[in-house]
Amino acid sequence: MLDRIDTMRMARELGAHAANRQRVIATNVANADTPGYRARDLRDFDPDRAPTRLKATRPGHVAAAGWGSTAGVRDAGGELSPNGNSVSIEGEMLRAADAKRQFDLSLSVMQSGLSLLRTALGRRG
Template sequence: MFEKIEIMKMASAMATHAAARQNAVAENIANADTPGYAARDLPAFEDLYRSEGSGALRATRSGHIDASATITTAPEVIASPGVTSPDGNSVSLEEEMVRSVEVKREHDLSLAIYRSSLNILRSSLGRG
Protein backbone atom coordinates (compact mmCIF):
# COMPACT_ATOMS: atom_id res chain seq x y z
CA MET A 1 0.00 0.00 0.00
CA PHE A 2 2.65 2.54 0.99
CA GLU A 3 4.96 1.69 -1.93
CA LYS A 4 2.47 3.39 -4.27
CA ILE A 5 2.84 6.77 -2.59
CA GLU A 6 4.89 8.90 -5.00
CA ILE A 7 7.02 10.60 -2.34
CA MET A 8 8.00 7.22 -0.90
CA LYS A 9 9.00 5.99 -4.37
CA MET A 10 11.00 9.15 -4.95
CA ALA A 11 12.81 8.86 -1.60
CA SER A 12 13.61 5.22 -2.32
CA ALA A 13 14.86 6.05 -5.82
CA MET A 14 17.02 8.86 -4.41
CA ALA A 15 18.60 6.52 -1.85
CA THR A 16 19.25 3.91 -4.55
CA HIS A 17 20.84 6.56 -6.76
CA ALA A 18 23.04 7.73 -3.88
CA ALA A 19 24.20 4.16 -3.26
CA ALA A 20 25.03 3.64 -6.94
CA ARG A 21 26.85 6.96 -7.11
CA GLN A 22 28.85 6.16 -3.96
CA ASN A 23 29.83 2.88 -5.61
CA ALA A 24 31.10 4.81 -8.66
CA VAL A 25 33.06 7.21 -6.43
CA ALA A 26 34.62 4.29 -4.54
CA GLU A 27 35.56 2.62 -7.82
CA ASN A 28 37.19 5.84 -9.03
CA ILE A 29 39.21 6.17 -5.82
CA ALA A 30 40.25 2.51 -5.99
CA ASN A 31 41.51 3.03 -9.55
CA ALA A 32 43.26 6.35 -8.88
CA ASP A 33 46.64 4.80 -9.79
CA THR A 34 45.47 2.60 -12.67
CA PRO A 35 47.01 3.78 -15.95
CA GLY A 36 44.42 4.76 -18.55
CA TYR A 37 41.46 4.62 -16.17
CA ALA A 38 38.74 7.19 -16.91
CA ALA A 39 36.79 8.56 -13.93
CA ARG A 40 33.06 7.75 -13.95
CA ASP A 41 29.97 9.25 -12.34
CA LEU A 42 26.20 8.94 -12.64
CA PRO A 43 23.97 11.63 -14.10
CA ALA A 44 22.18 13.86 -11.60
CA PHE A 45 19.25 12.24 -9.80
CA GLU A 46 16.87 14.95 -11.00
CA ASP A 47 17.62 14.19 -14.64
CA LEU A 48 17.22 10.43 -14.19
CA TYR A 49 14.02 10.76 -12.17
CA ARG A 50 12.40 13.09 -14.67
CA SER A 51 13.35 10.92 -17.63
CA GLU A 52 12.16 7.72 -15.94
CA GLY A 53 9.02 9.23 -14.38
CA SER A 54 6.82 8.52 -17.38
CA GLY A 55 4.54 6.27 -15.33
CA ALA A 56 5.17 3.22 -17.51
CA LEU A 57 6.45 -0.04 -16.10
CA ARG A 58 10.24 -0.27 -15.91
CA ALA A 59 12.45 -3.35 -15.93
CA THR A 60 15.36 -3.35 -13.54
CA ARG A 61 16.14 -7.02 -14.21
CA SER A 62 15.78 -9.13 -17.34
CA GLY A 63 13.26 -11.40 -15.61
CA HIS A 64 10.63 -8.70 -15.13
CA ILE A 65 7.39 -9.24 -17.03
CA ASP A 66 5.75 -6.69 -19.38
CA ALA A 67 8.15 -3.85 -18.73
CA SER A 68 9.37 -2.10 -21.83
CA ALA A 69 11.63 0.60 -20.41
CA THR A 70 14.79 0.02 -18.40
CA ILE A 71 16.46 2.18 -15.78
CA THR A 72 19.81 3.47 -16.97
CA THR A 73 21.93 4.02 -13.90
CA ALA A 74 25.28 2.89 -15.24
CA PRO A 75 28.17 5.23 -14.48
CA GLU A 76 29.31 7.33 -17.42
CA VAL A 77 32.83 8.58 -18.13
CA ILE A 78 33.34 12.10 -16.83
CA ALA A 79 34.67 14.53 -19.41
CA SER A 80 37.18 16.67 -17.47
CA PRO A 81 39.69 18.26 -19.83
CA GLY A 82 43.05 19.03 -18.28
CA VAL A 83 42.72 16.61 -15.36
CA THR A 84 44.31 13.62 -17.09
CA SER A 85 47.67 12.54 -15.69
CA PRO A 86 50.61 11.57 -17.92
CA ASP A 87 49.66 7.87 -17.67
CA GLY A 88 46.13 8.58 -18.98
CA ASN A 89 44.31 8.38 -15.64
CA SER A 90 41.61 11.03 -15.20
CA VAL A 91 40.79 10.50 -11.49
CA SER A 92 41.24 13.52 -9.23
CA LEU A 93 41.13 12.50 -5.58
CA GLU A 94 40.04 16.00 -4.56
CA GLU A 95 37.06 15.88 -6.94
CA GLU A 96 36.16 12.40 -5.73
CA MET A 97 36.14 13.60 -2.12
CA VAL A 98 33.77 16.42 -3.10
CA ARG A 99 31.54 13.93 -4.93
CA SER A 100 31.56 11.69 -1.86
CA VAL A 101 30.27 14.56 0.28
CA GLU A 102 27.58 15.32 -2.33
CA VAL A 103 26.49 11.69 -2.24
CA LYS A 104 26.27 11.72 1.56
CA ARG A 105 24.09 14.83 1.41
CA GLU A 106 21.86 13.22 -1.23
CA HIS A 107 21.47 10.11 0.91
CA ASP A 108 20.74 12.15 4.04
CA LEU A 109 18.12 14.13 2.09
CA SER A 110 16.41 10.94 0.93
CA LEU A 111 16.26 9.67 4.52
CA ALA A 112 14.88 13.01 5.74
CA ILE A 113 12.16 12.95 3.07
CA TYR A 114 11.24 9.38 3.99
CA ARG A 115 11.23 10.14 7.73
CA SER A 116 9.08 13.26 7.27
CA SER A 117 6.63 11.37 5.08
CA LEU A 118 6.31 8.63 7.69
CA ASN A 119 5.70 11.24 10.40
CA ILE A 120 2.93 12.79 8.30
CA LEU A 121 1.34 9.37 7.76
CA ARG A 122 1.54 8.59 11.47
CA SER A 123 -0.01 11.94 12.36
CA SER A 124 -2.85 11.41 9.88
CA LEU A 125 -3.56 8.07 11.53
CA GLY A 126 -3.54 9.67 14.97
CA ARG A 127 -0.39 7.83 16.07
CA GLY A 128 2.14 10.62 15.80
Protein backbone atom coordinates in the same frame (compact mmCIF):
# COMPACT_ATOMS: atom_id res chain seq x y z
CA MET B 1 2.08 0.63 -0.03
CA LEU B 2 4.76 3.32 0.03
CA ASP B 3 5.28 2.88 -3.73
CA ARG B 4 1.85 4.42 -4.28
CA ILE B 5 2.92 7.69 -2.67
CA ASP B 6 4.92 9.58 -5.29
CA THR B 7 6.97 11.55 -2.76
CA MET B 8 8.06 8.38 -0.97
CA ARG B 9 8.81 6.61 -4.25
CA MET B 10 10.89 9.56 -5.46
CA ALA B 11 12.80 9.67 -2.15
CA ARG B 12 13.54 5.94 -2.46
CA GLU B 13 14.79 6.40 -6.03
CA LEU B 14 17.00 9.33 -4.99
CA GLY B 15 18.47 7.21 -2.19
CA ALA B 16 19.15 4.34 -4.59
CA HIS B 17 20.77 6.76 -7.05
CA ALA B 18 22.99 8.21 -4.30
CA ALA B 19 24.05 4.72 -3.18
CA ASN B 20 24.93 3.71 -6.74
CA ARG B 21 26.84 6.95 -7.19
CA GLN B 22 28.87 6.24 -4.02
CA ARG B 23 29.71 2.80 -5.47
CA VAL B 24 31.00 4.39 -8.70
CA ILE B 25 33.00 6.98 -6.72
CA ALA B 26 34.55 4.25 -4.55
CA THR B 27 35.59 2.41 -7.72
CA ASN B 28 37.23 5.60 -9.00
CA VAL B 29 39.18 6.06 -5.75
CA ALA B 30 40.25 2.40 -5.78
CA ASN B 31 41.64 2.88 -9.30
CA ALA B 32 43.32 6.25 -8.62
CA ASP B 33 46.76 4.81 -9.46
CA THR B 34 45.70 2.51 -12.30
CA PRO B 35 47.33 3.63 -15.56
CA GLY B 36 44.79 4.56 -18.23
CA TYR B 37 41.77 4.44 -15.90
CA ARG B 38 39.11 7.03 -16.72
CA ALA B 39 37.05 8.42 -13.82
CA ARG B 40 33.32 7.70 -14.09
CA ASP B 41 30.21 9.22 -12.55
CA LEU B 42 26.45 8.79 -12.78
CA ARG B 43 24.25 11.26 -14.55
CA ASP B 44 22.45 13.67 -12.25
CA PHE B 45 19.24 12.39 -10.72
CA ASP B 46 16.31 13.42 -12.89
CA PRO B 47 12.88 12.88 -11.33
CA ASP B 48 11.30 12.73 -14.79
CA ARG B 49 13.53 9.78 -15.76
CA ALA B 50 13.06 7.92 -12.49
CA PRO B 51 11.31 4.61 -13.00
CA THR B 52 7.61 4.61 -12.40
CA ARG B 53 5.11 1.83 -12.09
CA LEU B 54 3.52 2.04 -15.51
CA LYS B 55 0.43 0.04 -16.24
CA ALA B 56 1.09 -2.26 -19.17
CA THR B 57 -2.12 -2.56 -21.19
CA ARG B 58 -0.48 -4.61 -23.94
CA PRO B 59 2.14 -7.36 -23.87
CA GLY B 60 4.51 -5.29 -26.06
CA HIS B 61 4.88 -2.42 -23.58
CA VAL B 62 8.43 -1.77 -22.41
CA ALA B 63 9.26 -1.31 -18.71
CA ALA B 64 11.11 1.80 -17.54
CA ALA B 65 14.87 1.47 -16.90
CA GLY B 66 16.13 1.63 -13.34
CA TRP B 67 18.87 3.80 -11.85
CA GLY B 68 20.70 0.69 -10.71
CA SER B 69 21.72 -0.12 -14.27
CA THR B 70 24.98 1.02 -15.83
CA ALA B 71 23.05 3.06 -18.39
CA GLY B 72 23.51 6.18 -16.26
CA VAL B 73 27.32 5.83 -15.99
CA ARG B 74 29.28 8.43 -17.90
CA ASP B 75 32.87 9.58 -18.17
CA ALA B 76 33.50 12.11 -15.38
CA GLY B 77 36.04 13.97 -17.48
CA GLY B 78 38.97 15.63 -15.80
CA GLU B 79 42.55 16.24 -16.70
CA LEU B 80 44.69 13.23 -17.61
CA SER B 81 47.83 12.53 -15.59
CA PRO B 82 51.01 11.42 -17.39
CA ASN B 83 49.98 7.75 -17.01
CA GLY B 84 46.56 8.42 -18.63
CA ASN B 85 44.55 8.30 -15.39
CA SER B 86 41.82 10.94 -14.96
CA VAL B 87 40.94 10.34 -11.27
CA SER B 88 41.30 13.38 -9.01
CA ILE B 89 41.00 12.53 -5.32
CA GLU B 90 39.79 16.06 -4.57
CA GLY B 91 37.11 15.77 -7.25
CA GLU B 92 36.02 12.40 -5.91
CA MET B 93 35.75 13.87 -2.40
CA LEU B 94 33.43 16.58 -3.75
CA ARG B 95 31.33 14.00 -5.61
CA ALA B 96 31.14 11.82 -2.48
CA ALA B 97 29.97 14.79 -0.40
CA ASP B 98 27.29 15.56 -3.00
CA ALA B 99 26.12 11.93 -3.04
CA LYS B 100 25.93 11.97 0.78
CA ARG B 101 23.85 15.16 0.63
CA GLN B 102 21.47 13.47 -1.83
CA PHE B 103 21.19 10.40 0.38
CA ASP B 104 20.58 12.51 3.50
CA LEU B 105 17.85 14.42 1.65
CA SER B 106 16.13 11.19 0.61
CA LEU B 107 16.35 9.89 4.18
CA SER B 108 14.83 13.10 5.58
CA VAL B 109 11.94 12.96 3.12
CA MET B 110 11.27 9.31 3.97
CA GLN B 111 11.35 10.02 7.72
CA SER B 112 8.99 12.99 7.32
CA GLY B 113 6.63 10.94 5.18
CA LEU B 114 6.56 8.10 7.67
CA SER B 115 5.92 10.57 10.47
CA LEU B 116 2.97 12.00 8.53
CA LEU B 117 1.60 8.50 7.97
CA ARG B 118 1.90 7.69 11.68
CA THR B 119 0.08 10.92 12.53
CA ALA B 120 -2.67 10.14 10.02
CA LEU B 121 -3.10 6.69 11.60
CA GLY B 122 -3.37 8.27 15.04
CA ARG B 123 -0.06 6.96 16.35
CA ARG B 124 2.65 9.04 17.95
CA GLY B 125 6.38 8.79 17.53
